[in-house]
Amino acid sequence: MSREELITMTRSLIDHGAADTMEYADEVVQVPASTYTDPDLFELEKRNIFRRLPLMVAPSCELPEPDDYKAMDICGVPLLLTRQRDGSVGAFLNMCSHRGNPVVEAGTTGNATRFMCGYHGWTFKNDGDLVGVASQKDFGAVDKAALCLKRFPVYESAGLIWATLDLNSKLSIADYLCGYDDLLEAFGFDGWTLFSQRTLPGPNWKTAYDGYLDFYHLPVLHKDTFGADFFNRANYFFWGPHQRLSSPSKFAQKTGSDEMLDLSVMSDDELPQDALTQGVWTIFPHISIASFYGGGQRGAMISQLFPGETVGESYTTQYYVMENRPETDEDVKSAHEQFDFLEVVVRDEDYATGKRQHEALQSGMMDHVLFGKNERGGQVFHQWVDRLTHASDPKVEEIFAGEQKEAAE
Incomplete structure (x- = not known):
């Protein structure tokens, strides 16, 4: 694990937060609406993305x-x-x-x-x-x-398991991760426990995944759960197609407390590990990891998203993992409450909205959707999906060998 790299990212977030700024993409980007609704493209994505690239399977x-x-x-x-x-x-x-x-x-x-x-x-x-x-x-x-x-x-x-669903694949999974797993070690998932899991139906897989790469919607869609004053800005960090998004702020919540820590007054050695991993970490093409605190200890929700049978369907398994298994009845109850809250947020707000959005797009009445300069993660995600969906097997190997070499340098 590179604590130095985590500290560099955190210092960047602190500086932007203190200056009330964020990093922007170069321009507003148009993505064809058909990318969400075309059944032929959907089948191609299943074959060339999900049946060819490494997937985090457990x-x-x-x-x-x-x-x-x-x-x-x-x-x-x-x-x-x-x-x-x-x-x-x-x-x-x-x-x-x-x-x-x-x-x-x-x-x-x-x-x-x-x-x-x-x-x-x-x-x-x-x-x-x-x-x-x-x-x-x-x-x-x-x-x-x-x-x-x-x-x-x-x-x-890093406490995660990947598999490639191609018996003849020559793509190195380590190359594919571009060194990202070294950073994921910071969570310390090795030795954690699986507290609970469930599977939820969702909309088109890209419609669903867009939400994991977007803080812009948080104070609007989740005003009744997270609150209308919740942050809506994110800076993005990239390792090939894998991304971390985190709010530009000099503050971080103290683990297990409502107290906010001012990170700008702390030395590098004083920065708590939780602050170094705050935000959402995504593993292309289908994983989101977010930290939470419930049941008296650190936890994380790992969301594992797969395409469904048709272009308008997906399913997501939510794993709630914890640093240690809660022992008291009170802590078990608290952990369940945290996990149940996250189910409501995703099922009743994110995915319910995504299904309505997808149904509207299927009308064919809109040519394209927009990703703003503040939605850099979505822009990059769709660029990688398009690039890898249409690349040959040798080209995919070449792409990630190059990304891994660049990450090593």
């Missing part, structure tokens, strides 16, 4: 113990994650090598050393090896070593 604390597993479907791809005995994570195509039936039901989690296909009884170890062919004498001779579960590229860093 926080590490969702699979904390050896032999823990999780099965999920992403854009039509069945994925099985397992925690190996050596602590590493395996990512497998959740399809029996006999007839393709999933060996674990999607949406389930548990702890197991073996998985038996429910169709014909072929059995696999949780490292993917085929160890049992039912009635093998009758079935005939097969090479079990050649019929293991197929492996996806997988990478674990």
